[in-house]
Amino acid sequence: MPSLTLTALPGIPLVRPGDDLLAITLAGLGAAGLTLQTGDVLVYAQKIVSKAEGRLVDLATVVPSARAEELAAVTQKDARFIEVVLAETREVLRVRFNTLIVEHRLGFVCANAGVDRSNVGPHGEGTAEYLLMLPADPDGACRRLRDGLRAATGADVGVIINDSHGRAWRQGTVGVAIGVAGLPALLDLRGKPDLFDYALQITQVGLADELAAAASALMGQADEGRPIIHLRGVPYPFREGEAQELIRPREMDMFR
Amino acid sequence: MPSLTLTALPGIPLVRPGDDLLAITLAGLGAAGLTLQTGDVLVYAQKIVSKAEGRLVDLATVVPSARAEELAAVTQKDARFIEVVLAETREVLRVRFNTLIVEHRLGFVCANAGVDRSNVGPHGEGTAEYLLMLPADPDGACRRLRDGLRAATGADVGVIINDSHGRAWRQGTVGVAIGVAGLPALLDLRGKPDLFDYALQITQVGLADELAAAASALMGQADEGRPIIHLRGVPYPFREGEAQELIRPREMDMFR
Numbered sequence: 377m378p379s380l381t382l383t384a385l386p387g388i389p390l391v392r393p394g395d396d397l398l399a400i401t402l403a404g405l406g407a408a409g410l411t412l413q414t415g416d417v418l419v420y421a422q423k424i425v426s427k428a429e430g431r432l433v434d435l436a437t438v439v440p441s442a443r444a445e446e447l448a449a450v451t452q453k454d455a456r457f458i459e460v461v462l463a464e465t466r467e468v469l470r471v472r473f474n475t476l477i478v479e480h481r482l483g484f485v486c487a488n489a490g491v492d493r494s495n496v497g498p499h500g501e502g503t504a505e506y507l508l509m510l511p512a513d514p515d516g517a518c519r520r521l522r523d524g525l526r527a528a529t530g531a532d533v534g535v536i537i538n539d540s541h542g543r544a545w546r547q548g549t550v551g552v553a554i555g556v557a558g559l560p561a562l563l564d565l566r567g568k569p570d571l572f573d574y575a576l577q578i579t580q581v582g583l584a585d586e587l588a589a590a591a592s593a594l595m596g597q598a599d600e601g602r603p604i605i606h607l608r609g610v611p612y613p614f615r616e617g618e619a620q621e622l623i624r625p626r627e628m629d630m631f632r
Numbered sequence: 633m634p635s636l637t638l639t640a641l642p643g644i645p646l647v648r649p650g651d652d653l654l655a656i657t658l659a660g661l662g663a664a665g666l667t668l669q670t671g672d673v674l675v676y677a678q679k680i681v682s683k684a685e686g687r688l689v690d691l692a693t694v695v696p697s698a699r700a701e702e703l704a705a706v707t708q709k710d711a712r713f714i715e716v717v718l719a720e721t722r723e724v725l726r727v728r729f730n731t732l733i734v735e736h737r738l739g740f741v742c743a744n745a746g747v748d749r750s751n752v753g754p755h756g757e758g759t760a761e762y763l764l765m766l767p768a769d770p771d772g773a774c775r776r777l778r779d780g781l782r783a784a785t786g787a788d789v790g791v792i793i794n795d796s797h798g799r800a801w802r803q804g805t806v807g808v809a810i811g812v813a814g815l816p817a818l819l820d821l822r823g824k825p826d827l828f829d830y831a832l833q834i835t836q837v838g839l840a841d842e843l844a845a846a847a848s849a850l851m852g853q854a855d856e857g858r859p860i861i862h863l864r865g866v867p868y869p870f871r872e873g874e875a876q877e878l879i880r881p882r883e884m885d886m887f888r
Contacts (some may be wrong), residue, residue, distance in 0.1 A: 379638060384634040544887035590636070
């Protein structure tokens with residue numbers, strides 16, 4: 377009977393800059409009594425990957441540019457925060473009170489380029505004075521975790537880093553994949569016939585986004601509650617993939 | 633250990649107009665050896681709900697309007713198909729070759745108002761000559777299924793109807809909730825403190841969309857392969873909800 381099981385790895389500590397997510401994952405799998413199998417997927421909350429990478433900015437060191445001051449006046453956000461957002465931004469798409477929607481340097485369209493206040497400073501201290509940026513190279517981070525898990529366990533798994541994004545047209549954030557390795561981000565079903573041999577109208581499925589959303593529902597929103605989710609039972613063959621597959625090219629996007 | 637388990641109910645027959653989805657669900661749960669529990673969720677693929685409701689249009693009976701002929705010339709789609717789309721449409725948002733993005737009469741922004749070719753005619757025959765529209769009232773259909781399941785089993789469950797929608801900015805379709813009953817569609821986390829007592833920046837989570845996406849990953853795309861998914865382990869308290877919560881009001885939508 378086809379089934380998909382998601383398990384939140386227990387006992388994940390507060391992650392600090394320099395921490396080894398591979399070791400943390402292996403300990404969590406052990407604590408869960410799970411033996412990794414080929415075809416499993418691990419989903420990591422963006423925040424712990426960013427923290428492990430030390431993607432922190434000390435607000436006290438940030439000097440806002442004129443452009444940041446200008447956007448701060450419209451949004452009523454801290455100009456230093458905006459400065460850090462702009463450093464991660466390729467294009468500003470919408471600016472309103474309390475709202476700044478941009479294209480991130482990696483192509484994702486999201487609020488504030490994914491920059492958030494951090495609850496952990498560079499030495500692990502609780503603080504309001506640091507900002508956390510997205511991982512430097514989320515696809516690369518996924519590949520390194522995938523390679524490490526393969527070396528440690530022999531299993532070929534998929535790895536996803538997810539983040540919560542708002543959407544056009546719909547209320548509420550959903551988990552999406554900002555990093556992928558070892559599984560198709562986009563599932564190409566073009567030409568696959570349905571039961572009566574018509575070609576399917578739907579051509580491509582955002583598989584990694586669907587799995588990222590599933591994991592997000594179990595993670596909850598508290599920063600470090602359940603930041604690593606193990607999935608078993610994804611009913612598709614794996615191939616190498618990357619989150620960049622999920623980004624609609626600018627010239628094909630009718631809603632900007 | 634927090635976990636979320638999705639099970640595709642086995643042995644679901646091809647659904648035809650007039651079929652009783654409640655009876656089909658109870659039979660599927662029995663075949664899966666599952667005893668329904670309060671807090672479980674059932675996710676139904678839109679197509680089987682629409683088929684059970686007989687939301688079919690015989691293409692041979694459709695006379696396209698001038699507006700449909702005009703949009704057919706741009707999109708290169710069948711003008712009769714467009715006519716049926718327009719009957720389900722509140723506003724046309726984008727028209728391009730092979731593309732028609734609209735606001736559905738229920739508020740969802742999606743391609744072709746969710747209208748698709750049907751592989752089943754009104755008497756169950758395989759045919760290319762019928763179109764299938766979205767359910768008449770997806771939230772109402774969910775409430776009726778929820779009430780029926782409660783009466784039959786005593787369990788208070790959540791019910792979702794999902795469909796695959798394209799997105800602005802991102803490639804690939806993902807499952808979203810077009811009907812909801814018995815659980816929050818939108819999860820309000822405003823003011824919930826994180827580990828260091830800051831208010832969370834993220835205010836609302838599209839929980840029903842995340843669960844719809846999770847179910848979609850297990851359903852696959854073939855029309856009637858795995859159209860009913862059982863979920864156990866959703867880690868949030870239930871309340872009455874509806875898919876309309878997920879629709880961003882037009883005046884708050886910056887991307888139309």
